[in-house]
Amino acid sequence: xxxxxxxxxxxxxxxxxSVKIECRSLDFQATTMFWYRQFPKKSLMLxxxxxxxxxxxxxxxVEKDKFLINHAxxxxxxxxxxxxxxxxxxxxICSADRTDNEKLFFGSGxxxxxx
Amino acid sequence: xxKTTQPNSMESNExxxxxxxxxxxxISGTDYIHWYRQLPSQGPEYVIHGLTSNxxxxxxxxxxxxxxxxxxxxxxxxxxxxxxxxxxxxxAPNAGNMxxxxxxxxxxxxx
Numbered sequence: 001x002x003x004x005x006x007x008x009x010x011x012x013x014x015x016x017x018s019v020k021i022e023c024r025s026l027d028f029q030a031t032t033m034f035w036y037r038q039f040p041k042k043s044l045m046l047x048x049x050x051x052x053x054x055x056x057x058x059x060x061x062v063e064k065d066k067f068l069i070n071h072a073x074x075x076x077x078x079x080x081x082x083x084x085x086x087x088x089x090x091x092x093i094c095s096a097d098r099t100d101n102e103k104l105f106f107g108s109g110x111x112x113x114x115x
Numbered sequence: 116x117x118k119t120t121q122p123n124s125m126e127s128n129e130x131x132x133x134x135x136x137x138x139x140x141x142i143s144g145t146d147y148i149h150w151y152r153q154l155p156s157q158g159p160e161y162v163i164h165g166l167t168s169n170x171x172x173x174x175x176x177x178x179x180x181x182x183x184x185x186x187x188x189x190x191x192x193x194x195x196x197x198x199x200x201x202x203x204x205x206x207a208p209n210a211g212n213m214x215x216x217x218x219x220x221x222x223x224x225x226x
Contacts (some may be wrong), residue, residue: 032211034214041221042218043202043217043218043219044159044202044216046213049213093158093159095214097212103149103161104151104159104161104204104206106151106158106159107158108157109156109157109158111156
């Protein structure tokens, strides 16, 4: 079946550094990918919708300059947390849209800890 | 926009059936109903999905109300490995496949 690969699975960084998270669709082309943030014991919150070849659409309250999204190909979207601070520590998950409305495909998530 | 509501938690005994409810009273006619579960520090895992008719697979059954304003995920015999947070998710094909997540139900299974 289709697989979405997300890495790294865990990253610890110092405050002020930038962190890049990759989301790849391994055996299908994903024109749209979604990025979510999840706080402990909370549901997933949509951060942005990433469309191949165009600018991402950000949800209200999500800083586009803080969370840079690039969707340069049909199989890869990246989320870069710039100048990370401790409050950016969270679990980030991507999902890829296969447009057939069947199974949804989620990455395995990235636990970001900013010291 | 559609909204989904789920109980925060439920408890079950091992080997017994579990019925996890989800209310989505503002669902539109074309929205799909998906159920995923999530273990700590992992991405969501597919359980089942449907549109109008009830669905069965090897993991679970999905019962969809006739008016589609609610659905129930049925685990026929809970095991300890079924302990997870179960999310009811609506997928809106007419809104760019936007997903609407319920708050999730934490299922605890007692041996």
